[in-house]
Amino acid sequence: MKFTVRDMDIATGGIHIAILNEHDAKLLDLHMGDRIIIKGHPRELTCILDVAKSHKAMPCGEIGLFEEALAALKLKQGDAVTIRFTGKPASVEFIREKLLGTPLPYRKFFEIINDITHDRLTDIEKTYFVAACYTHGLSNKEIIDLTKAMVNTGDKLNFGKMVLDKHCIGGVAGNRTTMLVIPIIASLGFTIPKTSSRAITSPAGTADTMECLANVELNEKQIKAVVKKTGACMVHGGAMSLAPADDKIIDVEHPLSIDAEGQLLASVMAKKYSVGSTHVLIDIPMGKSTKAKTPKEAAHLKEMFEMLGKHLGMKVKVIASDGSHPIGYGIGPLLEALDVMAVLENKLDAPQELKEKAIEMAGTLLELTGKVKNPMQVARHSLESGQALKKMNEIIDAQGRQKPMQKAKFHYQVFAPKSGKIIEVDNETIAKIARVAGCPTDKAAGLYLHKNVGSKVTKGEPLYTVYSQNKLKLDLTKVVTKETNAYTIK
């Protein structure tokens, strides 16, 4: 049966929804919630059926499709499509098996990931998959299989024989070293195409932060051009089709801030494998609010990353760093981007801890290649001589420079309740305040830390400033700042 496309002109998330008039649905014996396949020319797409009760909302003979479905099918208002009923994909049964505690083989992971990639699973089904992997965990073999399934359901890029990469598993507010390491490495003639996710549980991911300076939503062709020109890029991985299931899984992890180990490992390594990385540095910050809380946990993650690297044919170097407190002054996409630029520009008031950590990371990665003598000094020279800044500007221009963003409209300061020495600044509380303020969607939202661990303060001195574009959200942060102590002063 043929239907004429009606553009609903509305964007929705998750699986695609198609709307038919009640009368048409009845004729085809289709019900709300049924899965149907919509066939355009030449693409097809699985949608969940919704039913309109009136001819005004959806006339007979028409099918209502939303923005994402129209884009996926390359259709516009008035085009003709055919539809047919389809049952649940077999992968739903595999998800059920995992939820019952049965380990899955590669074939079943591939089916699940392939169906996620092609939007054939609903949010509910995807959520069960994430919950199942999270609560039952994944064996080493399952993590390798999940990684390979993610890679094999997407595109692979080839940037040459030696491709460097750097990744931080997060948990430390303001820890934006990637955006310094990339220009340092690239300024020395190495190839380092960096794809990043957006924030899952943190106030800002590298992609969110870089987006304050440059366009990060580049397609494959654009990325290749940027890397060819500059030797590097800093883009959002989700914009390409590299392990495309990853972002769709993150979409359902987000609402509960789930961050499962197996998925974390697969997610990181699949991205690296898809861009053909040969030398990878992974930073594991250690601290009470990071993924690795103890040296033992950090050693475990190190082992897992190295195991995966070995199975995928990559040289992987893992370093455990100090993740006990925020690094840099700014927390939130724009405020972190400003910190990064201050370091690259060698400004006097730039955050020194961020600079030193970036140099250490870059030096370690250079060392891993075996191609550079005195790697630490070389990295420092690139940064302090302005070479890295020059490279950063090249990358920004190649990706498409953003017009400078304004600081947030609203802000307030939080003051020291007593005099003393700051013995702790809690990453989790800082992240929570930033997220309630609107991070990462509100790029200008976040915190600016006037003081950090080790500083002495006098009662009434400002500890930090909270920013937001939304007065309501800023007011909500006051509940958090009152209830919890981001700073411990003794």
Add this chain to the structure above:
Amino acid sequence: MKFTVRDMDIATGGIHIAILNEHDAKLLDLHMGDRIIIKGHPRELTCILDVAKSHKAMPCGEIGLFEEALAALKLKQGDAVTIRFTGKPASVEFIREKLLGTPLPYRKFFEIINDITHDRLTDIEKTYFVAACYTHGLSNKEIIDLTKAMVNTGDKLNFGKMVLDKHCIGGVAGNRTTMLVIPIIASLGFTIPKTSSRAITSPAGTADTMECLANVELNEKQIKAVVKKTGACMVHGGAMSLAPADDKIIDVEHPLSIDAEGQLLASVMAKKYSVGSTHVLIDIPMGKSTKAKTPKEAAHLKEMFEMLGKHLGMKVKVIASDGSHPIGYGIGPLLEALDVMAVLENKLDAPQELKEKAIEMAGTLLELTGKVKNPMQVARHSLESGQALKKMNEIIDAQGRQKPMQKAKFHYQVFAPKSGKIIEVDNETIAKIARVAGCPTDKAAGLYLHKNVGSKVTKGEPLYTVYSQNKLKLDLTKVVTKETNAYTIK
């Protein structure tokens, strides 16, 4: 800020969605996916924001709402509402705790169940709750707390001092004894108001089957009138506000056919407690495809139900029955309803096993009351004398008789591949075929079993007939009937 309601004239499931024009959303600094509270007069409702890109799809100053939200808010096109931003409810954090493996206290279950009742949680959040309870399990205390939370977030009914009830935990195809036990018990002057769920993993629930004969979607006032008139009812519990969260939880269990023990216990007992049941019979069929696969598992469930009964102040009797094979001839709402009526009408070709099981159940429940001598004989007499049929017709008329339904348009027969004795008929395969055929949504879909366990068959004799209103779905069942053997012949 005030908005004018636009009736989208479309029904959706799950949490409510509200649509604003992009321009209005920007003005209020609201983003797609934000939670907003819509305030009408006097009700308010939490919705998830969606954004329309054009004025045609949603003009500025208007807010698009779907059927369910309009019904919940008692609003119509053109009414004025105000909106405000709201953060995630605290219950999301409690769900996260449970997912991490932390047992929850009553207070947190109440918050979660209360938010589910009032549609303040998304499908993704509800799914994490179900998955967390399923994979980590629930302690006895948690099950009691969950049950109480379900009861206390809904209405409670009071039908008098002695209220009987009967429940089967399912797993056996065609096992429609409830619809026989209720009229038998009520014909003897007892009060037995039965509320049922719709099918979760089975081809038909009692509510789905009864709906082939009578209206089951009654409100509280209507149910009270039916029970006052007839001493009984057989209605869909979801139509009232008795433990209303239950059906909303089932909505997200459905896609993966999840049926978790803790939730099962809480679901059953909350419904019984809400209608003021004092004497409850619970049937636990035992077999390889039922919830209780072994006498040990049945004993465990028996203990759990009795423990809950004690804590909630109900007399609970649990019997483990033979659940090894389908009972009755029909599988699917209409075909099962026809079986029930054949037994009540004492037809010669009525399924005898269904009849005998119903008499045993009714007798056991009568015995539990301590008010009836020779309970088994009394139950049999009610059925064979036509008393139960008379009561059934009273109940049907009081609820609102359905016009007789037609058998399904399409069907085919499956024949014995060889001669021999039928040593097994697999409940799960039978249920799968029936569900692929369209059960329970398609009421006429299902199977009619010509032969059952113990019968001798000759090669080529019909074993069963598959029915469906949808040719496509009927064809899909052929894949299942080919790949799996519902019948084992030796």
